[in-house]
Structure formats: C-alpha cells, structure tokens
Amino acid sequence: MEIFGRPLSAMLSQLLLGLVNGSFYAILSLGLAVIFGLLNVINFAHGALFMLGAVLAWMGLEYLGVNYWVMLFAAPLIVALLGIVIERLFLKRIYKLDHLYGLLLTLGLTLVIEGVLRSFYGVSGLPYSAPEALSGATDLGFMVLPNYRAWVVLASLVVCVGTWYVIERTKLGAYLRAGTENPRLVEAFGVNVPLMVTLTYGFGVALAAFAGVLAAPVIQISPLMGQNLIIVVFAVVVIGGMGSILGSILTGLGLGIIEGFTKVFYPEASSTVVFVIMAIVLLFRPAGLFGKEK
Amino acid sequence: MVNKQFLGYALLLLALIAAPFLGAYPILVIKLLCFALFASAFNLLLGFTGFLSFGHAAFLGSAGYAAGHVMKVWGWTPELGLLAGMVAGAALGGLFGLFAIRRQGIYFSMITLALAQMFFFFCLQAPFTGGEDGLQGVPRGKLFGLLDLSSDLVMYYVGLVIVVAAFLLIVRTVHSPFGQILKAIKENEPRAISLGYDTNRFKLIAFMISAGLSGLAGALKTEVLGFATLSDVHWSMSGSVILMTLVGGLGTLSGPLVGAAVVIALENKLGEVGNWIAAVSGIEWFKSLGESVSLVTGLIFVVCVMAFRRGIMGEIIALRDRLRAKR
Numbered sequence: 001m002e003i004f005g006r007p008l009s010a011m012l013s014q015l016l017l018g019l020v021n022g023s024f025y026a027i028l029s030l031g032l033a034v035i036f037g038l039l040n041v042i043n044f045a046h047g048a049l050f051m052l053g054a055v056l057a058w059m060g061l062e063y064l065g066v067n068y069w070v071m072l073f074a075a076p077l078i079v080a081l082l083g084i085v086i087e088r089l090f091l092k093r094i095y096k097l098d099h100l101y102g103l104l105l106t107l108g109l110t111l112v113i114e115g116v117l118r119s120f121y122g123v124s125g126l127p128y129s130a131p132e133a134l135s136g137a138t139d140l141g142f143m144v145l146p147n148y149r150a151w152v153v154l155a156s157l158v159v160c161v162g163t164w165y166v167i168e169r170t171k172l173g174a175y176l177r178a179g180t181e182n183p184r185l186v187e188a189f190g191v192n193v194p195l196m197v198t199l200t201y202g203f204g205v206a207l208a209a210f211a212g213v214l215a216a217p218v219i220q221i222s223p224l225m226g227q228n229l230i231i232v233v234f235a236v237v238v239i240g241g242m243g244s245i246l247g248s249i250l251t252g253l254g255l256g257i258i259e260g261f262t263k264v265f266y267p268e269a270s271s272t273v274v275f276v277i278m279a280i281v282l283l284f285r286p287a288g289l290f291g292k293e294k
Numbered sequence: 295m296v297n298k299q300f301l302g303y304a305l306l307l308l309a310l311i312a313a314p315f316l317g318a319y320p321i322l323v324i325k326l327l328c329f330a331l332f333a334s335a336f337n338l339l340l341g342f343t344g345f346l347s348f349g350h351a352a353f354l355g356s357a358g359y360a361a362g363h364v365m366k367v368w369g370w371t372p373e374l375g376l377l378a379g380m381v382a383g384a385a386l387g388g389l390f391g392l393f394a395i396r397r398q399g400i401y402f403s404m405i406t407l408a409l410a411q412m413f414f415f416f417c418l419q420a421p422f423t424g425g426e427d428g429l430q431g432v433p434r435g436k437l438f439g440l441l442d443l444s445s446d447l448v449m450y451y452v453g454l455v456i457v458v459a460a461f462l463l464i465v466r467t468v469h470s471p472f473g474q475i476l477k478a479i480k481e482n483e484p485r486a487i488s489l490g491y492d493t494n495r496f497k498l499i500a501f502m503i504s505a506g507l508s509g510l511a512g513a514l515k516t517e518v519l520g521f522a523t524l525s526d527v528h529w530s531m532s533g534s535v536i537l538m539t540l541v542g543g544l545g546t547l548s549g550p551l552v553g554a555a556v557v558i559a560l561e562n563k564l565g566e567v568g569n570w571i572a573a574v575s576g577i578e579w580f581k582s583l584g585e586s587v588s589l590v591t592g593l594i595f596v597v598c599v600m601a602f603r604r605g606i607m608g609e610i611i612a613l614r615d616r617l618r619a620k621r
Contacts, residue, residue, distance in 0.1 A: 278409075
C-alpha cells in the first residue's frame, strides 16, 4: 500500500521514529518548563544532563555490571543529586539577577560537564544495547514494531502524564503552581520555598536523565549527544510556550512526528523543519501555541 | 579623565601600528582584531540594548562565505567582498530580527540560537559553502584594483584601518541620539514607548547594525586567512563571542577588545599553560589541558557569572570610580 507515492510501512516506521524523538522532546521541554516556572532559569545544562543519564547507564553496565532497569532509576537519582548540588552551589546565588546570567551559567556548566566526559571518553560513540526483554520486534501484520521503540514511547508517555497529574491535580503540585505565581506569598504561608525550588530543579534534571537512559540504546552515546538536541528543544519550547505542562508534552510529540514525516518526504529539511515551524509560529502567535501573552 | 581614556586608546593604536616591527606575527594580530570587532559589534547589542543574541555566529559566518564566494568565484575586488559580507550579515540580521524581536528576554536568546542552528544546517548542505571542507583558497586580490594585499604587512595595515574605523563607528553610535534611545529602551521600554518611540524599529536597526559589523569582521577574517569554514557558523562561536564580551566587561566600549584578546590567547596557548602547570605541580593530567578548551571556557563562564560579572574593564572602571569618590 502506498500513500503519496511512499510505501505505508516506511511511513509507519518513520512515524514511530518521530514519536520516539518526540518523546525525548516532550520530556526535555517539560523539564525545562517546570524549572523555568519556579526558578526563572533556562537550563542550558538540560542537554548535558540528558547526555549524563545515557553515559551513566553505559558506565553502570561497563564498570559495575548493573543492568538497564536498575540504571533507569539510578541514573535519574544520581543526576538529581548533582542537580541539587548545582542549585545550592550556583543557581541559588543568581536568582535576583537578569535571566541572561542563568542561561550563561548553565551554558558554562554544560561545557564543564561535556569537557570532563570528553577528556575520558573522547567524542566517538559508546555502544549500548537494549535489554533482552525488549530486543526483537513484534509483527503487527501491517508493520514490524521494534519492541524497544514502543517501550520508549510508552514509558515517556507514562512519565509525562504522571508529571502532569502531580503538578495539576495534587496538593504538592498546587504549592508548586502557587510558587510559580507568587513565591513570596507562598513563603508567607509557611511553605519552605527555597527547598521546593531545589527539589524542583532536582526533579527537572532527573527527567532529563531518565530520557537519557531511554535514549541510550537508540542514539549513539557520546559526550556531545545533548548539544544539538537542547537547541531543538529550545525551539520546541518557543513553539509551545512555557505556560502549560500539557502544551509542552503535545508540542514535543507533535514536532517529533512532523520531523519523522519530513524524513520520508523531504529528507534534506528534516534537521531544519522544527526551526522553520518555530519561525512560522512566531509570525502568527508570538507567545507560542499554548503560551499566554503577558 | 576623558583625556586619560583617550591616551589609553592612542597608546593601544600606537602599539598596534608598531606591532609588526616588534616581532608580532601580523596575521595573528589581525585575526585577533577581527574577533575584537566581532565582540564589539556583539556588545553593541547586548551591552547597550540588553538583548542577548545567541546567534551571532551566523552573521560572522554568513559574511565569511559571502565575501569568499564573491571574491573567489565572481572575482570581485576585496573592498566589494568586504561590502558583500557586511550586507550579507546585516540582511541575515534583519531577517533574524523580524522573528526574534517579537519575544523578549530569555526567549530572544533561544530564538536567535535556534535560527542560527537552522542556518548552520543550511550551510552544511548548501553547495557554495563546500560543506565540511569549507570554502578554501580565497584570493586576497588588490584593494580598489591597485593595492596588492598578498603581502602580510600591507594586509595588516589595511585591516587595522578597517577595524579602527568600524570601532569608531560603534563609539559614535553609542554616543549618538540613536544610542541614547537604545539605552532608554534598555532601562525602561514602556516609558520609551510612551515617549513616542517605535521601540521595535530601533531594536531591529540596532540588531542589523550589530549583525552588519559582525559581518564585516567575518568578511575581513576570510579576506585575511583565505578560507571560511563551518566552525564560524557553529553555535560554539556564538558562545565564544558571549564569553569575550563577558570576560572583557559587558556594556563597556573597551571590554570586548580586552576580552577577545584574553579568550583568543587562551584558546591558542592553553596547551602551553597546561604543560607549565604540569611541570610545576607534577600532575600529569594538566599536559592534556590543551585538548580541554571547552572545559576551561566553561569554568571561566561559571567564574565570570558567579563572581566577576563586571568583567576586566568593568572592574577597572569601578575601581577608578571608587578611587575618585574617595578623593
């Protein structure tokens, strides 16, 4: 069967690949949005911490023989601890300054993290294979579904929806949203806002590391793997606007799918299509699809 | 005080004029001057209008390709090549600006970064850039068809004149009524609007001037070195120019000059510094410091943001003001 002169099976497999990339965009832009909401910092280091998650998964297997499933929880935890240290040591001291210093500081941290790992592992890819339970593929009749990719999409959706639920439907989330609105007032009600800020940053970067572990078997692991991704995620954030959690998830997934289709129809543009969409959205809805004009 | 400042610039200019005779390699100095101009143009935007552009590499790089292409393929003379580069930079700046000034603050930075990344992928695939190999073997040609630039020394003085003229233009812009309006927009945009200024137009013009002068720097760099490569359009170049401005002193006129010198020297000499530290401290690891440029630049970023936000010249100016206040 063919659609617009392209075989359906090729389209479906690109659609799935797009969904996989879209899942990473969704988790990463979600983390960026949560962090920006409370800290007013655009976390450039998000890409580097995503990479760190993947490298930790590799290190766990290589040095300690710890398998994928353990690292899927251990790596985000380690990165969250690192994030907490970063927040307490550095970010905490610059909240009062212009936003641009937050971006520059996290850019510096990105270069440091990447530089350290580069001096150990170089820039070539480190091999990492999917766990045995998820290797292989399922034949659905109309297409062959690689199990691991299906797992990535499923796991990302669960994490994204879970995050949305916690933030929008629980008491903890209510504190968080109130803190985003007016931190001083929330503090006056006896909520420990600085602690909440620290933990939020830890949680946001843990999301990035979780995506990194998920990505480890499907993307070449290298110290530079987060660099290009974070710039695309910035574009995703501009397109979606950082106002809504659900908005970041939908935008991330949608752009991944569009990117996948671009690979089928016009592969030359697949690396730029997200940026083109960003430009178009800026012309018609400067605040982003889900953003509110201040 | 103004006289002392003037004296400082005069001494710097004298040193630059004499540099080739004092043993400095002219090509290295002129390359440094290109980056000094690039950083000054960048600072015109960030320091005086408050917009952090994360896409200035695109202007430097596009101008390099444009100048290289017209001089190599179409056989244009150097002055037309430089002009073509400047126009290319300003035009791309205008295009970026149309999108980027729709959002403010941190969004502006993210949009410029994303647009510059798009331009990077464009350059990677476009036929005239030479892809990964870059545009090689650009002839220096004869200025106005008369002055042969193939001699390094002649090239050096021509380049020096261009950079000094561009720097004077930046100084003039900052102190002009136009520059004052930019400052007003930076301090309080709603008030500037209520005074009747079309702030978006001023922002766009400032962005285009900054991009055009960055383009001039990129074109001159291609003219001097004879090639244009992808590294000039990569986002790490945008990061470099931010670092130069930050180290030298945001919003000071002399800061970017100092910052460019420091950052370029660091990138070129890091290996030697590493060897020296290894010899003194006896720790082998430092010998590989030359390969860890990004690690060291990252550390400098962190230190600058945490403890040294005024930059070198900013600190000197602040110290001077404090001493004067005591007197």
